[in-house]
Amino acid sequence: MSTIAFSTAGLRARVLASVNSPLPLLTVLVEPLSQQECRHVTALLARFHQFRIVGWASDERSEKWGVILSGAPGDLSDVEFFLTRRVFSNTKVRSIAACREIQAAAKGYLRERFLLRLPRGRELAIGPGTSVMGVLNVTPDSFSDGGRYMDPDRAIEHGLAMAAEGADILDIGAESTRPGTKPVPPDEQWRRLEPVISGIRAAAKDIPISVDTSSAAVAERALEAGADIVNDVTAMRGDERMAALVSSAKVPIVLMHMQGTPETMQIAPSYAEVVSEIDAFFRERLAAAAKAGIDPEQTILDPGFGFGKTVAHNLEILRRLHELKSLGRPLLVGVSRKSFLGKITGIEPPSARTIESLIAGALAAFCGASIIRAHDVAGHVRALKVARSVATGMPVSEIPAESSRSPIAAVPAAPPDLSAPFFFEDGDDEGEEDGEPEPSDDEEGDEEDGRA
Numbered sequence: 001m002s003t004i005a006f007s008t009a010g011l012r013a014r015v016l017a018s019v020n021s022p023l024p025l026l027t028v029l030v031e032p033l034s035q036q037e038c039r040h041v042t043a044l045l046a047r048f049h050q051f052r053i054v055g056w057a058s059d060e061r062s063e064k065w066g067v068i069l070s071g072a073p074g075d076l077s078d079v080e081f082f083l084t085r086r087v088f089s090n091t092k093v094r095s096i097a098a099c100r101e102i103q104a105a106a107k108g109y110l111r112e113r114f115l116l117r118l119p120r121g122r123e124l125a126i127g128p129g130t131s132v133m134g135v136l137n138v139t140p141d142s143f144s145d146g147g148r149y150m151d152p153d154r155a156i157e158h159g160l161a162m163a164a165e166g167a168d169i170l171d172i173g174a175e176s177t178r179p180g181t182k183p184v185p186p187d188e189q190w191r192r193l194e195p196v197i198s199g200i201r202a203a204a205k206d207i208p209i210s211v212d213t214s215s216a217a218v219a220e221r222a223l224e225a226g227a228d229i230v231n232d233v234t235a236m237r238g239d240e241r242m243a244a245l246v247s248s249a250k251v252p253i254v255l256m257h258m259q260g261t262p263e264t265m266q267i268a269p270s271y272a273e274v275v276s277e278i279d280a281f282f283r284e285r286l287a288a289a290a291k292a293g294i295d296p297e298q299t300i301l302d303p304g305f306g307f308g309k310t311v312a313h314n315l316e317i318l319r320r321l322h323e324l325k326s327l328g329r330p331l332l333v334g335v336s337r338k339s340f341l342g343k344i345t346g347i348e349p350p351s352a353r354t355i356e357s358l359i360a361g362a363l364a365a366f367c368g369a370s371i372i373r374a375h376d377v378a379g380h381v382r383a384l385k386v387a388r389s390v391a392t393g394m395p396v397s398e399i400p401a402e403s404s405r406s407p408i409a410a411v412p413a414a415p416p417d418l419s420a421p422f423f424f425e426d427g428d429d430e431g432e433e434d435g436e437p438e439p440s441d442d443e444e445g446d447e448e449d450g451r452a
């Protein structure tokens with residue numbers, strides 16, 4: 001019996017379709033694969049898990065392929081069973097690794113509950129349903145509320161009012177990240193933050209507080225003063241000491257996607273495929289976090305609406321937000337009052353974009369957001385109740401605590417017949433052809449063991 005080390009390097013699987021479907025059927029894209037690997041993945045999944053191929057995806061630049069499969073996600077661990085019987089070529093091992101990625105994507109996509117560990121032995125349960133993160137900007141220049149909360153007493157009052165309105169988290173920041181702004185020195189950020197974080201913590205012992213900063217020094221002082229979560233819009237790329245701090249403090253971290261920096265990000269944002277690039281960015285940042293010793297269960301992912309994105313990019317990400325659930329982490333969405341909403345409706349003053357924000361927030365929740373970052377907390381609490389009721393098909397007050405999103409139970413696939421091992425065709429690794437790969441019914445050998 002031999003042990004095989006899998007290399008999943010570079011393989012990514014993402015669920016493309018199934019948002020709020022009552023049926024546990026998922027359409028999954030796995031990429032990048034060679035044509036031969038596409039054939040193997042298709043053969044394995046069709047044979048053991050009733051997945052069926054629905055299409056191919058190709059990237060002309062890299063000449064790599066992806067395969068799109070549709071089916072019921074099951075436990076794919078039996079696929080590996082065959083590795084214990086026979087040593088396969090690298091191509092075949094990669095095909096099996098791709099099956100594992102598909103399984104991880106399916107599991108991640110269907111996940112509805114997350115438990116974040118906070119300082120002082122507290123916990124923050126996220127999901128099922130969507131939590132509200134109330135925004136408190138202690139800045140003179142934030143795009144929608146700059147200058148309103150520079151007086152610490154007023155800021156504390158507003159933070160406590162948002163908690164009373166139902167905010168699950170308060171996000172306190174002292175540096176505007178609106179397009180074109182320059183960084184605020186850490187000492188100045190802390191001068192603004194200190195009385196507000198300390199004041200809110202003194203008045204409300206348990207409300208979870210996140211500090212919106214990309215400076216490790218500011219985050220460290222904020223955590224000492226009672227903050228619980230770090231919200232870093234640079235996803236720990238802005239300050240090389242941030243990862244070590246978050247790792248040693250063992251606090252949750254928001255990893256946000258941004259193209260460029262606040263100073264440059266809106267000059268000419270450009271992507272070949274925005275959702276898959278954000279997906280790849282998250283994978284890279286999650287790997288960097290794990291390498292720094294950060295528990296993956298303590299991470300929150302945010303696609304960064306308005307951070308290096310055109311109106312079309314923001315709309316594409318919102319429409320396809322659910323695909324990013326494949327990573328199995330809670331998704332945070334900050335669309336509140338942002339300029340792309342104003343460009344749709346022609347409403348200029350950010351503080352007048354309440355209706356736009358509530359609708360976009362509710363749509364994000366429907367598409368899988370676990371946390372909405374919002375300025376108008378009371379309005380979002382109500383809007384999210386409607387979104388959740390539509391997603392579950394019952395008024396939010398009537399949803400049983402343990403109910404899952406899907407009222408139809410998953411139908412388990414027939415158990416694999418391990419007495420009839422599956423073998424790849426001899427010579428499968430040779431003679432890869434150019435052109436579009438064709439799934440071959442013979443190769444899959446559906447009849448051999450009578451499984452569909």
Ligand code: HH2
Nearest residue numbers: 137142143175176177178256302305334
């Ligand atoms: N947006 C802003 C600031 N911080 N953090 C996360 N995780 N996600 C966001 O979308 C996000 C964020 C910008 O909004 P705001 O804080 O209201 O404005 P400003 O940066 O001008 O203070």
